[in-house]
Amino acid sequence: MNELASLSEGDPLPELRVTPDKYLPHRYAGASGDFNPIHIDPEFAKAVGLPRNILHGLYSMAQVARAHTEAAGDPRALKRLSVQFRGMGVPEEEIVVTSSVTEAGDGRVVTATQATQGDNRIIRNASATLEI
Amino acid sequence: MWPSGASEPLNRLGCRMAVSTQAVGKEYPPVTYEVGAEKIREYANAVGETNPVHLDRDAARAAGFRDLVAPPMFCVVYAGRSVGPAVFDPEVGINYATMVHGSQEFVWGEPVCAGDEISTVTRVAEISEKHGNGFYVFESVSTNQGGDEVVRGTWTNIVRGA
Numbered sequence: 267m268n269e270l271a272s273l274s275e276g277d278p279l280p281e282l283r284v285t286p287d288k289y290l291p292h293r294y295a296g297a298s299g300d301f302n303p304i305h306i307d308p309e310f311a312k313a314v315g316l317p318r319n320i321l322h323g324l325y326s327m328a329q330v331a332r333a334h335t336e337a338a339g340d341p342r343a344l345k346r347l348s349v350q351f352r353g354m355g356v357p358e359e360e361i362v363v364t365s366s367v368t369e370a371g372d373g374r375v376v377t378a379t380q381a382t383q384g385d386n387r388i389i390r391n392a393s394a395t396l397e398i
Numbered sequence: 399m400w401p402s403g404a405s406e407p408l409n410r411l412g413c414r415m416a417v418s419t420q421a422v423g424k425e426y427p428p429v430t431y432e433v434g435a436e437k438i439r440e441y442a443n444a445v446g447e448t449n450p451v452h453l454d455r456d457a458a459r460a461a462g463f464r465d466l467v468a469p470p471m472f473c474v475v476y477a478g479r480s481v482g483p484a485v486f487d488p489e490v491g492i493n494y495a496t497m498v499h500g501s502q503e504f505v506w507g508e509p510v511c512a513g514d515e516i517s518t519v520t521r522v523a524e525i526s527e528k529h530g531n532g533f534y535v536f537e538s539v540s541t542n543q544g545g546d547e548v549v550r551g552t553w554t555n556i557v558r559g560a
Contacts, residue, residue, distance in 0.1 A: 297475070
């Protein structure tokens, strides 16, 4: 939390890196209740024109959230997160969440943030508000 | 949110629909969700949380929480059960086969802890068409047993070629 207080505009937040394994979408489906077959059935996903089963967008958003709560050291610090889902995320490729401070002051930090897999930006135009 | 056991959307493949805005403003009855400690742990493990306040009750209490605390994005678990039926409402008329989750916003209030009872109301906020795609915006408001707002969600689904 004290580290947050010292952040100023343009500073990066610590990067978050995570590689969801092959069966992660199944565990996330069970945990979240979202059983859309495009996430858990590779044959179904291919039948509707996808390269393979894809990550749940809200799983990827949870990684962006986690990058912020870990930077703050407290889940209560995250007050707002908005994201756009674009390129589809896939299992077995590393997700990298990068964030930089766009506003800081009065116990409040706003970031611009995104999540990528290689050149594929799976979450873009995202913004978070942290309060200290 | 795709409910367990829902029929696959294949039967709607190729079905083209004009965007109808008649459902705008429609509000659905509250959906109540009882937050369990093991569900918080299951969710926290699935998304890779390592902060002990999501996994260990004593750590959560030591940090000032009433009980094991849910990660902020756990809101998809309780609010999703309210938004799902709205997305699948035939009156809204979404063609699931070409639907993608376009964007999402959450604004958080009081933390959610094990033992809480969360009530979520969803309404259809906006339906519009742009560049041949349909935009369906749902708003959810979740409150706890004490009447405190815990999260407000804005869920935007895009239907390609609506």
